[in-house]
Structure formats: C-alpha cells, structure tokens
C-alpha cells in the first residue's frame with residue numbers, strides 16, 4: 484500500500500502566507516471526482532489526447548503539469564529525475580496515489596505492452612477507430628462520475644455520437 488504524506492503542512496503554509504493562492508495540489512483535488520466502485524480519483528479538467536489530466540503549475544511561466552504526477556509528488560514523495568509515474572488501474576486521468584507507482588523507461592514500455600497500448604488490439608485495429616481502449620475506459624469512468632456525454636465529447640474533441648456509442652457499449656463491447 485502506498486504511504487500517503489500528510490498534506491496539512493502544504494495547506495497551512497498557504498494560510499500563513501495570507502495569500503489567496505491555491506496550491507496546485509488543491510486545484511487538482513478540487514477538480515477530482517472519486518469513483519467508489521474502483522477508488523479512482525478522476526480528474527475532470529483538461530485532458531490530453533492520451534487521456535492524462537493536465538493543469539497549470541501556477542505563475543506566468545509555470546507551464547502545464549500532469550495531474551497524476553502532482554498528486555504523487557505532493558502526497559507520496561518526490562519523483563526522481565527522468566522517472567515515470569505509472570497507473571496500476573490503467574485509467575490515465577486517475578490521480579489516486581494508491582493507484583500510482585514510479586517506474587523507469589523500461590517499466591513504462593513493459594507496462595504499455597502488458598496493457599495492450601503499444602500493440603494494435605481489436606477496437607483499435609479497425610482503422611476507423613479514433614479512440615483507444617484506455618480512453619474508452621476513461622470516458623466510462625467520467626460518465627460514472629456524473630459528467631455528461633456532451634461534456635466528455637467536448638473535452639476530448641470527438642463527436643457526440645462517437646462518445647455516446649463508446650460509453651453505452653454499442654461500440655467497444657470488449658473493453659470493460
């Protein structure tokens with residue numbers, strides 16, 4: 484079981500500074516919905532094409548950070564340089580530190596192959612598919628968290644009916 488750091492000090496320092504700046508961790512957590520069935524913390528904000536959550540680090544030149552890396556870094560421990568934060572649950576937008584682990588490039592590649600991401604598998608083999616199995620799982624999780632199909636489709640820049648068919652299981656039946 485992943486050991487979670489006490490984030491009280493992060494919250495306290497914000498109050499002591501007397502500024503109304505929310506820490507990046509607070510901003511991630513404010514946009515996260517917990518799915519009771521699987522325990523995933525689904526980030527409901529901006530996602531990239533692979534379905535990973537991203538958020539501004541803050542400040543003018545802070546750039547974007549991956550949300551799962553933020554929760555891991557703040558709630559578990561620092562991520563060594565060049566290391567990946569990987570998902571045990573295979574839901575890219577999940578930020579639950581219990582579902583995350585740190586791995587090397589080789590671990591990342593092995594993980595992708597074991598989860599069928601680096602090879603073509605059924606749905607993705609058909610040529611017309613623009614979704615990946617990982618994204619379909621992710622969309623279903625977002626829908627379970629209460630997000631509308633319309634909003635999910637807009638967030639991922641895909642057509643409404645494509646999202647609807649994937650979410651209700653008309654397409655992508657083999658993904659569970």
Ligand SMILES: [Zn+2]
Nearest residue numbers: 523572577582
């Ligand atoms: Zn998860």
